[in-house]
Amino acid sequence: MALLHHATMGQRVWYYIFRLICTAIFLFLILPILVILPLSFNASDFFTFTQEMLALDPAGYSLKHYQDFFTNSDWQHALANSARIAPMATLMATTFGTLAAIGLSQSYMPARSAVMAILISPMIVPLIISAAGMYFFYSRIGMQGTYWGVVLAHAALGTPFVIITVTATLVGFDKSLVRAAANLGADPVRTFFKVQMPLILPGVISGALFAFITSFDEVVVVLFVGSASQKTLPWQMFTGLREQISPTILAVATVLVAISIALLTTLELLRRRSERLRGMSPG
Numbered sequence: 001m002a003l004l005h006h007a008t009m010g011q012r013v014w015y016y017i018f019r020l021i022c023t024a025i026f027l028f029l030i031l032p033i034l035v036i037l038p039l040s041f042n043a044s045d046f047f048t049f050t051q052e053m054l055a056l057d058p059a060g061y062s063l064k065h066y067q068d069f070f071t072n073s074d075w076q077h078a079l080a081n082s083a084r085i086a087p088m089a090t091l092m093a094t095t096f097g098t099l100a101a102i103g104l105s106q107s108y109m110p111a112r113s114a115v116m117a118i119l120i121s122p123m124i125v126p127l128i129i130s131a132a133g134m135y136f137f138y139s140r141i142g143m144q145g146t147y148w149g150v151v152l153a154h155a156a157l158g159t160p161f162v163i164i165t166v167t168a169t170l171v172g173f174d175k176s177l178v179r180a181a182a183n184l185g186a187d188p189v190r191t192f193f194k195v196q197m198p199l200i201l202p203g204v205i206s207g208a209l210f211a212f213i214t215s216f217d218e219v220v221v222v223l224f225v226g227s228a229s230q231k232t233l234p235w236q237m238f239t240g241l242r243e244q245i246s247p248t249i250l251a252v253a254t255v256l257v258a259i260s261i262a263l264l265t266t267l268e269l270l271r272r273r274s275e276r277l278r279g280m281s282p283g
Contacts, residue, residue, distance in 0.1 A: 033257055040065055040250035047247065065251035075248065078236035085147070085232060086215040089154035093211040096155070097162025098204050102196075104163070105170040120160040130157070131224040138225050145227035153221045158211025165210065169203025202270040209263050217256070 043062035044050050052060025069075050100119055104112050122130055134153050135144060143149035173196070181191040197204075219234035226235070233252065240246040 036250055036253050037257070040254040042247065042250070045247050047245075047250070065248045066255075068246075068248045069251045069255070072248070075233075075236060075252070078231050078233045081230055082216055082233040085150055085154060085230070086212055089151045089158060089215040090208050090212040092151065092155035093158035093215075094162050094204060094208040097159040097207055097211070098166050098200075100159070101163045101166035101170060102192075104167060105173075116163070119163055122157050123160045127157075127220045131221045134221060135224040144225055145230070147230060150222055150226045150230050150232075153225050154215035154218060155211075157218060157221065158214045161210035161214060162204070162207030165207035166200060166203045169200045173199060202273050206267050206270050209267055213260065213263060216259075 038053065039047065039049070041061045041063065042050065042053060043060050043064070050060050103109060104116055104119075109115070131153075134149075134156075138144035138146075138149050138153075143152070177195050177199075178191055181195045182188075186194065216232075217234055219232070219238050222230065222232050222235055223238075226232070231239075233256075237249050237252055240249045
């Protein structure tokens with residue numbers, strides 16, 4: 001705010017307009033979430049606020065939708081599938097993405113720009129096109145409707161996030177440390193795990209969290225390459241909206257919002273730690 005004392009009238013006006021625009025965008029994005037949270041405690045089977053809820057009457061609130069989520073076999077089966085698919089897809093995406101980012105960071109890597117463009121293309125190509133392509137490819141090799149088919153598909157979607165985050169971390173990595181380890185007799189594998197990995201770990205974990213969120217929330221690809229036995233939580237939510245309008249969706253959405261907030265908080269803490277390790281912010 002002290003800078004405003006030295007700003008011109010036009011700069012001050014733009015400063016407040018810019019803050020107003022940012023606030024409006026923030027409210028536009030956050031208000032739907034703020035509406036869902038109280039609705040998940042609705043005692044009635046409706047997607048609207050009842051008179052009792054508006055009057056803050058305890059009778060208008062209930063945990064029955066959460067109870068249905070944790071006791072209904074369909075929801076629990078979908079949650080179990082997501083819990084089986086997302087971690088494995090995250091592990092594969094993190095491994096492939098980290099190795100790809102390290103390879104692309106080498107100065108002798110030929111056609112780095114072209115390779116990078118290909119590897120991050122799942123983020124750019126419309127998801128429906130990727131899903132259709134995976135469906136026809138998996139149908140030819142017999143992986144359509146299988147567990148590993150869904151895992152590989154989700155890993156392909158999550159790998160670009162790992163590549164980008166790890167590549168950004170490697171920008172500030174001091175390569176002289178690798179040369180020093182080699183001069184002391186360490187082989188490349190030992191150098192990676194003892195020197196390089198600890199310093200880029202915040203970026204690797206950040207990419208892994210992004211890959212996990214991508215897999216856990218993905219619904220389009222799993223509709224194409226999955227089967228009824230691989231019905232994930234987002235798929236079950238999609239079915240609930242399309243076929244039976246189940247209010248339990250509100251409770252599930254609230255749980256997913258809580259998980260997303262926890263993961264984003266972790267990402268922010270990792271970002272700050274990464275900056276401290278790279279000397280970009282005070283400890």
